[in-house]
Amino acid sequence: MLLKRRILLLLSMVGVLALLAGCTQINQPITAESEGFWNTYIVYPLSQLITYVARMTNNNFGLAIIIVTILIRLLILPLMIKQMKSTKAMQAIQPEMQKLREKYSSKDQKTQQKLQQETMALMQKHGVNPLAGCFPIIIQMPILIGFYHAIMRTREIAEHSFLWFDLGERDPYFILPILAGVFTFIQQKLMMAGNAQQNPQMAMMLWLMPIMIVVFAINFPAALSLYWVVGNLFMIAQTFLIKGPDMRTAKQEAAAEGKKSGGKKK
Known part of the structure; x- marks a missing residue:
């Protein structure tokens, strides 16, 4: 049940972000004149960052993508650490949760309600939040999808080569x-x-x-x-x-x- 809730939450956020990103055409170049919150505050600044780093590396846009990718990953690293700790905490109580599922294996409503109550009590006892692992992912998504848009919609990137491609x-x-x-x-x-x-x-x-x-x-x-x-x-x-x-x-x-x-x- 908890896994289903996490999956539904993630799918809902992906849907919202897809709708938000869909409001802009992926083939439309990003410029200072591009309108909308998504373009103005996420995609355009990331595009400018890639372009700025490219200028600093003798117009090497391939190297600029590598550098900015690492910078972004470093920026969201604390979120990733928090996500991993949450996952580890959930894994640690899995044996006890399995015992509860076996104890309350009946599918009637009363038994399932009891299972949920016992499960939540177990999580509170160990200080585990079942949704804590989702929030870092949710925060990362706009940054990563925005970076994807910045790469796809920055016209100068398509005009340069890197290594063999x-x-x-x-x-x-x-x-x-x-x-x-x-x-x-x-x-x-x-x-x-x-x-x-x-x-x-x-x-x-x-x-x-x-x-x-x-x-x-x-x-x-x-x-x-x-x-x-x-x-x-x-x-x-x-x-x-x-x-x-x-x-x-x-x-x-x-x-x-x-x-x-x-x-x-x-």
Whole structure:
């Protein structure tokens, strides 16, 4: 039930942002004369930031996209840390929540109400907010979607090249789309940290998201693929730094458990 609420909340916010972004034509260049809150306060400032950094790097718009992507990821890093901590807290109480689901397995209304009451009491006991992991994502969305619009609608970007590709055209060798998909998979795998086996929906998303990214990246300008590649690389490094100690501890515990099991068999 709580998972459904989180999913519905996220889908609602995506819908609102899609409607907001849809009020502007993606193929319409962004300029100082572009009207509307979305254009004036989000897309145009980000476009100007990319252009300013490009000017500082001898009109290298590819390098400018990389630098601004990293700057934005650093800006929202505190939100990502908060999101990960919330996810970790939810994972820690999953065994107790599973016991409650088994205890109140009946589907009648009275039992389900009791299950919800017990679940909320458990969360309050451990100081867990089931929606805390959603709010950082919600705050990030306007920034990331606005950056996407800034890349797509800044005319100067399409007029420049970087490495082996033209920023305004698709990657001719499909290297960036493949890298974007691979890095998306790795990043999600690290975030899930073994929970995909416990949740079929998470296991499905582990494969679905990278495939979608590859399909989109193949059909969009290489500038956007570059943004996805750099963003996901940053998130992989970020996940290692934040979750690294926990991942090492989990591996050590698993190894110790394996040794105990091996010793018992002997």
